Amino acid sequence: MKNKLNLRYIYNPFEKIAGWQALLYGLVFVALSGWIGKHAGLLFDGAIDAHLGKDVTYYQSFMELVIDVVCAGVVMYLAGLFVTKSFRFIDMLGTMTLARAPYILLSLVGLFVSVPETAELLANPYQIFTNPGFLVFIILTFPVLVWIIALMYNAWKVSTGAKGPKMIVGFIAGLFVAEVISKILISILI
Amino acid sequence: MLPTSCPSCHAHLKVRSLKCEQCETEVNGFYDLPVLARLSDEDQQFILSFVKNSGSLKDMAAELKFSYPTVRNMLNEIILTIEKYEK
Numbered sequence: 001m002k003n004k005l006n007l008r009y010i011y012n013p014f015e016k017i018a019g020w021q022a023l024l025y026g027l028v029f030v031a032l033s034g035w036i037g038k039h040a041g042l043l044f045d046g047a048i049d050a051h052l053g054k055d056v057t058y059y060q061s062f063m064e065l066v067i068d069v070v071c072a073g074v075v076m077y078l079a080g081l082f083v084t085k086s087f088r089f090i091d092m093l094g095t096m097t098l099a100r101a102p103y104i105l106l107s108l109v110g111l112f113v114s115v116p117e118t119a120e121l122l123a124n125p126y127q128i129f130t131n132p133g134f135l136v137f138i139i140l141t142f143p144v145l146v147w148i149i150a151l152m153y154n155a156w157k158v159s160t161g162a163k164g165p166k167m168i169v170g171f172i173a174g175l176f177v178a179e180v181i182s183k184i185l186i187s188i189l190i
Numbered sequence: 191m192l193p194t195s196c197p198s199c200h201a202h203l204k205v206r207s208l209k210c211e212q213c214e215t216e217v218n219g220f221y222d223l224p225v226l227a228r229l230s231d232e233d234q235q236f237i238l239s240f241v242k243n244s245g246s247l248k249d250m251a252a253e254l255k256f257s258y259p260t261v262r263n264m265l266n267e268i269i270l271t272i273e274k275y276e277k
Contacts, residue, residue, distance in 0.1 A: 018257035086266075091259045161263040 011147065012154040017098065018091045026097030030069060033103045034061045040110030045186055047072045047178040048148065050106050052115045052137070063190050071182035072096045072175075076156060079174030083162040095155030102147045106140065113137045149175075194228045202228060225275045233268050240265065 009016065017025065037044065038061040043053045047068050073093035080087060113133040121127065128134055156171045196203055205221040226234065243249040251261045 014257055015260045016255065016257055018259050022257075086262075087259065091257075095259075158257065158259050158263065161259060161266055 011150045012158070013098070013151075014095045014155055014158040017095075018158065019088070019094050020090060022094030022098040023090065024094075026069075026094060026100065029101040029104055030065050030097060031062075033100070033107045034058075034065045036104065036107035037061050037110065040107050040113070041115065042107050042110040044068055044103065045183070047075075047182040048145070048152075048175065049179070049183075050103060050141070052110060052113060054115065060190055064186055067182050067185045067189065069093075069097050069100070071178045071185065072100075072152070075178035075181060076152075076171075076174045079170050079177065080156070080160045080162070083166050083170040084160050087160050091159040092155070095159050096152060099148060099151035099155045102144050102151070105144055106137070109133070109137050109140055191231050192223075192227060194223060225272055228275055229268065229271060233271065236264060236268060 014022065033044070035058075036042075037050075038056050038058055041053050041056050043049075043051050043056060043060070044064045045051055073089075073096050076096055077089050077092040080092060113136075114131065116127060116131060116134065128138070152175065153171055156174070157167065160167065160170075162170065194203055195201065203223065205223060206218065208217045208221075209215070226237065229237070239253065240250060243253065247258060247261050247265065251258045254261060256264075
């Protein structure tokens with residue numbers, strides 16, 4: 001029973017943590033992801049994006065994360081206003097920020113990855129099998145992304161308290177708009 | 191705990207008789223249970239705790255060890271149930 005409960009908190013910790021507390025924990029994870037990501041060459045170039053790059057600077061890494069966090073928090077809050085009126089901005093911002101915590105796993109794995117050149121990869125796609133770090137990174141990306149989206153969904157659900165199809169449509173639309181706006185801002189500002 | 195729904199068909203039960211323990215007088219009728227009495231034991235405990243905390247959801251969250259929006263959602267659920275019973 002206890003294990004079952006603990007497992008639930010892996011994808012929905014927001015029943016216990018929200019508001020300023022979630023924002024504080026979330027910012028610690030985001031800062032660590034950004035710092036490790038800089039050394040791993042990992043770019044967070046969208047509200048729910050992470051890609052391997054080269055020569056990533058601290059400015060680039062942290063500015064992208066600031067844009068991602070603000071876009072996810074603000075856009076999801078505005079989307080929430082279409083569904084319900086009685087919820088707090090700090091809950092949405094805090095839970096959405098904490099939902100990004102699993103990105104730290106990709107940053108850590110990224111430290112052990114040597115990114116192959118795109119041209120080389122296109123010429124010989126099978127070379128990824130001789131690059132275990134890159135292979136692990138690719139395999140890990142999908143479950144981490146699913147985990148983050150599940151966390152964001154629960155963050156949205158707990159913060160707004162909404163139910164039914166309106167809640168699901170609001171979440172999908174909000175996340176899509178947050179992703180598009182963050183991409184645009186990153187391309188303009190960085 | 192006071193039974194509030196029929197064990198056979200799950201419809202709301204009504205009060206048929208009330209009795210004075212002191213003089214044994216019995217009042218018979220067909221009375222509706224108060225809305226609060228129809229709520230589950232868990233919901234009634236929540237309302238008691240809410241009143242004792244002077245209606246502060248923040249204090250409730252600390253007491254129940256849940257986040258603020260979770261406690262607010264619990265309260266919203268109870269409000270919906272009360273509204274349903276009042277119709």
